[in-house]
Amino acid sequence: MTQPFELPDFYMPYPARLNPHLEEAREHTRHWARDMGMLEGSGIWEQKDLEAHDYGLLCAYTHPDCDGPALSLVTDWYVWVFFFDDHFLEAFKRDRNREGGKAYLDRMPAFMPMDLADGFPEPTNPVEAGLADLWARTVPSMSMDWRRRFAKSTENLLNESLWELSNIDADRVSNPVEYIEMRRKVGGAPWSAGIVEYAAGAEIPAELAGTRPLLVLRDTFSDGVHLRNDLFSYQREVEEEGELSNGVLVLETFLGCTTQEAADAVNDLLTSRLQQFDNTALTELGPLFAEKATSPKGVADTLAYVKGLQDWQAGGHEWHMRSSRYMNGGGPKDAYPPLPGGGLAGLYGARFAMTPAGLGTAASDYLKTLTAGGEARLRSHAHVPFQKVGPSVVPDLGMPFEASLSPHLDASREHVVEWAHRMGLLTEQPGVPNSGVWDERRLRRIDLPLCAAGIHPDATPEGLDLTSDWLTWGTYGDDYYPVVFGTARDVAGAKACNERLRLFMPLDAGDTPPPGNALERGLADLWTRTAGPMDDNGRQAFRKAVDDMIDSWLWELANQTQNRVPDPVDYIEMRRRTFGSDMTMSLCRIGLGDTIPQEVLDSGPVQALQNAAQDYACLLNDVFSYQKEIEFEGEVHNGVLVVQNFFRCDYPTGLRIVVDLMHGRMRQFQHVVANELPVVRDDFDLDADARAALDGYVKELENWLSGILVWHEGCHRYRECDLLEDRPEPRWLPPTLTGAGTAAARVRLPSPLGIAAVAAVAAEAPPSAEADEGADAVRAADVA
Numbered sequence: 001m002t003q004p005f006e007l008p009d010f011y012m013p014y015p016a017r018l019n020p021h022l023e024e025a026r027e028h029t030r031h032w033a034r035d036m037g038m039l040e041g042s043g044i045w046e047q048k049d050l051e052a053h054d055y056g057l058l059c060a061y062t063h064p065d066c067d068g069p070a071l072s073l074v075t076d077w078y079v080w081v082f083f084f085d086d087h088f089l090e091a092f093k094r095d096r097n098r099e100g101g102k103a104y105l106d107r108m109p110a111f112m113p114m115d116l117a118d119g120f121p122e123p124t125n126p127v128e129a130g131l132a133d134l135w136a137r138t139v140p141s142m143s144m145d146w147r148r149r150f151a152k153s154t155e156n157l158l159n160e161s162l163w164e165l166s167n168i169d170a171d172r173v174s175n176p177v178e179y180i181e182m183r184r185k186v187g188g189a190p191w192s193a194g195i196v197e198y199a200a201g202a203e204i205p206a207e208l209a210g211t212r213p214l215l216v217l218r219d220t221f222s223d224g225v226h227l228r229n230d231l232f233s234y235q236r237e238v239e240e241e242g243e244l245s246n247g248v249l250v251l252e253t254f255l256g257c258t259t260q261e262a263a264d265a266v267n268d269l270l271t272s273r274l275q276q277f278d279n280t281a282l283t284e285l286g287p288l289f290a291e292k293a294t295s296p297k298g299v300a301d302t303l304a305y306v307k308g309l310q311d312w313q314a315g316g317h318e319w320h321m322r323s324s325r326y327m328n329g330g331g332p333k334d335a336y337p338p339l340p341g342g343g344l345a346g347l348y349g350a351r352f353a354m355t356p357a358g359l360g361t362a363a364s365d366y367l368k369t370l371t372a373g374g375e376a377r378l379r380s381h382a383h384v385p386f387q388k389v390g391p392s393v394v395p396d397l398g399m400p401f402e403a404s405l406s407p408h409l410d411a412s413r414e415h416v417v418e419w420a421h422r423m424g425l426l427t428e429q430p431g432v433p434n435s436g437v438w439d440e441r442r443l444r445r446i447d448l449p450l451c452a453a454g455i456h457p458d459a460t461p462e463g464l465d466l467t468s469d470w471l472t473w474g475t476y477g478d479d480y481y482p483v484v485f486g487t488a489r490d491v492a493g494a495k496a497c498n499e500r501l502r503l504f505m506p507l508d509a510g511d512t513p514p515p516g517n518a519l520e521r522g523l524a525d526l527w528t529r530t531a532g533p534m535d536d537n538g539r540q541a542f543r544k545a546v547d548d549m550i551d552s553w554l555w556e557l558a559n560q561t562q563n564r565v566p567d568p569v570d571y572i573e574m575r576r577r578t579f580g581s582d583m584t585m586s587l588c589r590i591g592l593g594d595t596i597p598q599e600v601l602d603s604g605p606v607q608a609l610q611n612a613a614q615d616y617a618c619l620l621n622d623v624f625s626y627q628k629e630i631e632f633e634g635e636v637h638n639g640v641l642v643v644q645n646f647f648r649c650d651y652p653t654g655l656r657i658v659v660d661l662m663h664g665r666m667r668q669f670q671h672v673v674a675n676e677l678p679v680v681r682d683d684f685d686l687d688a689d690a691r692a693a694l695d696g697y698v699k700e701l702e703n704w705l706s707g708i709l710v711w712h713e714g715c716h717r718y719r720e721c722d723l724l725e726d727r728p729e730p731r732w733l734p735p736t737l738t739g740a741g742t743a744a745a746r747v748r749l750p751s752p753l754g755i756a757a758v759a760a761v762a763a764e765a766p767p768s769a770e771a772d773e774g775a776d777a778v779r780a781a782d783v784a
Helices: 022-035 047-053 055-062 068-093 098-106 126-141 144-159 161-169 176-187 189-200 212-240 247-255 259-283 285-292 296-322 343-348 363-371 374-380 409-423 440-446 448-455 461-486 491-502 518-531 536-562 568-578 581-592 604-632 639-647 651-683 688-714 720-726 740-745 752-762 769-780
Strands: none
Touching: 022 047, 022 055, 022 068, 055 068, 055 296, 068 098, 068 126, 068 161, 068 189, 098 161, 144 161, 144 176, 144 189, 176 189, 176 212, 176 247, 176 604, 176 651, 189 212, 189 296, 212 247, 212 259, 212 285, 212 296, 212 568, 247 259, 247 651, 259 285, 259 296, 259 374, 259 568, 259 639, 285 296, 409 440, 409 448, 409 461, 409 518, 440 720, 448 461, 448 688, 461 491, 461 518, 461 536, 461 581, 491 518, 491 536, 518 536, 536 568, 536 581, 568 581, 568 604, 568 639, 581 604, 581 688, 604 639, 604 651, 604 688, 604 720, 639 651, 651 688
């Protein structure tokens, strides 16, 4: 069969190495699979299938340093997970038997007891038998924290197969963001990351496991593994099996492009995710160790884990080139010899390691894998800030929900002005340069009560005032951090500010220290009014939402310091936090109490519903704020800019892609409401009150979406005339650079690349002809 596209040039900065215990693992797993009933008689595999797939080679490449028994156990785990995938396909996917698939999956957690003394049920099929055997052999050497995390990732891997089954049943191809999120669960790479901890003998310290750097390392690893697999498996999955869950197909459908163009775009995203992995390991782990006072052993274990993930990426690529399971262009079939590498080179970049030699690993081929991502890396750091981009174009954004406003809007407008004065938000903070970011006129023009009135049209006067105050505080902080801390590149000062803010959100609703500035005073007041009536779980969840928001401001400062346009996936996921989405959605959930069980709110469909709504709203903001952020503030955090940088396209094309993604996320929101929430109601056997409360929460999210659009259309924050009128005199530039022409540079000192841009703005340099043409094209484009 002819390949549907040519495999692209892959970026792979880590050298692959082969475990010397390969043959031992092959022999062991052959007997193990037969003992578990996975070969002849299973109806799924015969021995020739197992040998052709060669999972021993996969594990010998992906775990090059573990001993023979550990490699054999790891290989058994991979035989099990691939057998499950094929077994579930034959037993349930082909016949689209969701009910049978759910009953099958519901039994699996019983074969992963936290305490082995609890025992196992009697296995009824090879998947259950294999899981019981593997769990009993693995967990005695692992901590309870690892057991919980690994069991959860295994459940995700198994249970989210129902999502794939539902999409096949609906003949529905997911949108790109939805696909990335769900592929992590279905594809199993987070599960593989847990296996890395076992094979490397290096558990992540419990206090680090849930932090952003470790989660990003896990997720970028996962995305790299899955996107690579999608490129190799497209022919098998899409053309032969009718699968709809493949990244090449997702981008082919979303972009309306050829299969080859989609494959190239998937490879670009794969490269971007690997480079995000590198950036996180090199720039975020060190500060994390210092912040958490991680022990030397904890540091060593974490770095060994990172190296293990790198080994997996390199080895997984080699295996895909070898395995008959995938499209690989008929590459050479001889097994590669063991390759040198690892050590510090594995952590700090294989480009410093010895270049491997041998069949298929010529120096020129290896160097090609290193340089394949060079242009993308340079481009992500080469953005010149404060470029003139012209008025933002706002096309039809496809809002299907009708907005309504609270009758208490006018009263809340006056309240929020009085509250902001009382908290000190409208004056310069003593001893803090550039901290006078707002005055009363600016606050009234931003008109945050208009947003509150749209997202909570049925709120009481007090409830509307509370939402207005939270929106005011969050927006003030979002404006304050880049001016006060970004200008001076004072990331340490921003971290210290965050640590102080946490003191004003006590989980026991107890006393706080005296506030030292407007941010602290405002948060102390809001926390007392909001968290006081909550129970412990609600208070903890709400605090996490606020913590995530203020910590995301540090992420923005770090990117600004590096002059780095974010990776697209990292941007989408962090944008939800920088926009304060979880915090404002938490306000929507306050009235739910215990009516909706927490496991329902934590379920995949409800999480997907919330994420789809958040992404639509965040990208909506990016569309409106493009000129404000790119031209007036020198920002790198805007979805349209991220798309322009990734696809190397102009503003009209980038805008069109962002708007298409918004439409896709809105369609997903509606799909979840219509097709997935009814299943959730039945799966959790919700009573009438809980069903009514869940319906009410959906309505709250619809109000949240339509209200945010009403605010963007009605406030005076984003239009060019508003930007020109609001532009204040900068206070941090030398006297020779002050004046109306430099006010665009008011927010933060640009990187060295941007100094010329500041000078150009100061001289009122006219835009280039190309820029004029681009702006005209945007205004004329039919982006809808």
